[in-house]
Amino acid sequence: MNWGRGAVLLGALGVACGREPAPSTANLQESVVAQVDSEIITVETLERVMRLQAVPARSALELSLFDALCAKEARARGLDWRVGRSASHFYARAVFDEHAAAARALGEPTDAEVEQFVAASWIEVDRPEARVVLHAVVLSAEEDGSAGDRKARDLAGQIRAGLGAAVKQVKETAAPNYVPTLATTRYPTDPGADAFVRAVEAVEPQGLSVKVEQLPPIGTDGRAITPDRGPMDPLFVEGISKLAERGNLSEPIKSSFGYHVVLLLARLPGSQLNRKELVERFGSDIVAARAGMQLENTLTRLRRETPVEFDPAIDQALSLVIVREPR
Numbered sequence: 001m002n003w004g005r006g007a008v009l010l011g012a013l014g015v016a017c018g019r020e021p022a023p024s025t026a027n028l029q030e031s032v033v034a035q036v037d038s039e040i041i042t043v044e045t046l047e048r049v050m051r052l053q054a055v056p057a058r059s060a061l062e063l064s065l066f067d068a069l070c071a072k073e074a075r076a077r078g079l080d081w082r083v084g085r086s087a088s089h090f091y092a093r094a095v096f097d098e099h100a101a102a103a104r105a106l107g108e109p110t111d112a113e114v115e116q117f118v119a120a121s122w123i124e125v126d127r128p129e130a131r132v133v134l135h136a137v138v139l140s141a142e143e144d145g146s147a148g149d150r151k152a153r154d155l156a157g158q159i160r161a162g163l164g165a166a167v168k169q170v171k172e173t174a175a176p177n178y179v180p181t182l183a184t185t186r187y188p189t190d191p192g193a194d195a196f197v198r199a200v201e202a203v204e205p206q207g208l209s210v211k212v213e214q215l216p217p218i219g220t221d222g223r224a225i226t227p228d229r230g231p232m233d234p235l236f237v238e239g240i241s242k243l244a245e246r247g248n249l250s251e252p253i254k255s256s257f258g259y260h261v262v263l264l265l266a267r268l269p270g271s272q273l274n275r276k277e278l279v280e281r282f283g284s285d286i287v288a289a290r291a292g293m294q295l296e297n298t299l300t301r302l303r304r305e306t307p308v309e310f311d312p313a314i315d316q317a318l319s320l321v322i323v324r325e326p327r
Contacts, residue, residue, distance in 0.1 A: 006049050034061065034069035035183060035309045046321050057318040069302045070095040096295060103290035113289070117282040123180050123225060125273045125281065130217035130225050132178045132266040134193055136174045136200045139209040140258035149316055152208060156252035156259035159203050159210070163249060166195040167263065170249035175266040180225050187216055194312055217268055225268075236260060 034041040041064045049060035070092035077098060097173055118126050138156045142148030170192035173315040193214055200212050217225040222237045224230045239253030243264035272280065311317055 003045050014133070033311050033314055034065065036065060037072050037308075039068035039071055039305050041065070041068060041211055042053075042077075043317065043321055046318075050321065057321040060321075062316065065308070066299070067092045069299060069306060072306060073302055075296060095298070096291065099291040099294040099298070100287060103287045104296060106290060107118070109283060109286045113286045114275065114278050116289075117285060118278060121182060122229075123184070123227075124181055124271060125253075125278060127180070127225060127271045128219040128221045129270040130219045130268040131243065132187070132190075132215070132217050132268065133240055133243070133262045133264055133266060134196050134212075134214045135260045135262040136188060136210060136212045137260045138258045139211060144254075151206065153252055155203070155206055155208055155210070156261050158263045159200055160249065160252065162199045162203055163196065163261065163263065166192055167247055168248050169195045170263060170265065175246055178266050180217060180268075184227050187214075190214060191293075192263070192265070196263060205251060214265070217266075220270075233257065 002110060031043045032040050033043060033046065041061070045064055046057055046060040049055070049063050050057060050155045053060065053063065055063070072095045074092075077095070136156075136159050138152045138159070140149060140152035142152065170190065173191045176188035176190065180187075197212050200210060203210075215224070218232055218237060218240065219225055220237075220241065222232055222234055233255040236253060236255040236257075239250055239255075239260070240262050243250060243262065244267070245267055246264060248254075250260070252258040253262060
């Protein structure tokens with residue numbers, strides 16, 4: 001019953017894992033664990049759902065309650081002609097299809113609907129041009145022009161002077177695939193990273209703190225290309241914007257953290273879809289979201305209007321339900 005993002009909203013049933021599921025209990029027939037209006041849910045029903053959906057007993061109960069409520073709604077809407085007297089999950093499909101048709105009838109996605117999906121997928125559809133860099137920063141909070149500030153700047157200069165071999169290696173090797181996707185959780189380490197780190201560590205720090213790291217791609221908008229879009233120091237972003245090709249090495253860049261020596265590893269093109277392309281990409285998801293919202297409202301109403309009874313010993317019954325192989 002996986003009909004699309006946001007389509008099946010079982011929370012509206014009021015039956016969630018770890019909570020008591022019953023608004024009321026009753027002495028039901030043997031093997032009947034719940035009754036939704038005239039629809040009964042049996043142990044055999046739960047076993048079948050568990051087997052087909054590969055879910056535990058309580059989730060199978062939630063799905064069965066969903067099907068039963070939708071069966072009632074389908075009959076009330078006169079949709080039972082579509083499915084005859086088949087299993088109740090076909091009624092659920094009919095109800096969803098009706099909501100989906102109503103969602104499509106609302107017409108072209110609005111700007112607000114498109115923006116909602118863009119915000120969730122911006123890494124792939126609204127990403128600015130970005131740079132991947134490796135940097136060493138001499139940490140310093142000293143006032144500009146002070147002795148401590150000059151010492152940090154001089155150390156950054158010494159670090160830069162010792163990076164010739166690392167720069168050569170980066171220029172002679174191809175960059176890994178740094179292009180981000182929604183599935184990206186970490187970026188590959190550049191083949192020149194080890195040589196860069198060794199060169200930095202070979203310079204005497206003179207009592208100062210030096211940090212070396214490969215950063216995630218940094219967009220021209222000053223934000224990291226990561227899910228949280230963390231802002232970067234604007235002076236640092238301005239400094240790396242001058243680096244044009246893989247292997248370019250910056251002069252020391254002053255930021256609020258100290259002095260950076262930055263090696264460019266890659267420039268990544270932006271990915272910014274126009275509105276037509278966004279509608280083509282997200283149109284079906286937007287219809288599913290609309291239908292899901294309508295379905296949630298329907299389920300909330302049905303849950304309020306429909307008597308649902310559970311076996312008083314339902315928790316024990318659920319713990320004993322097992323998946324049997326079909327005969």
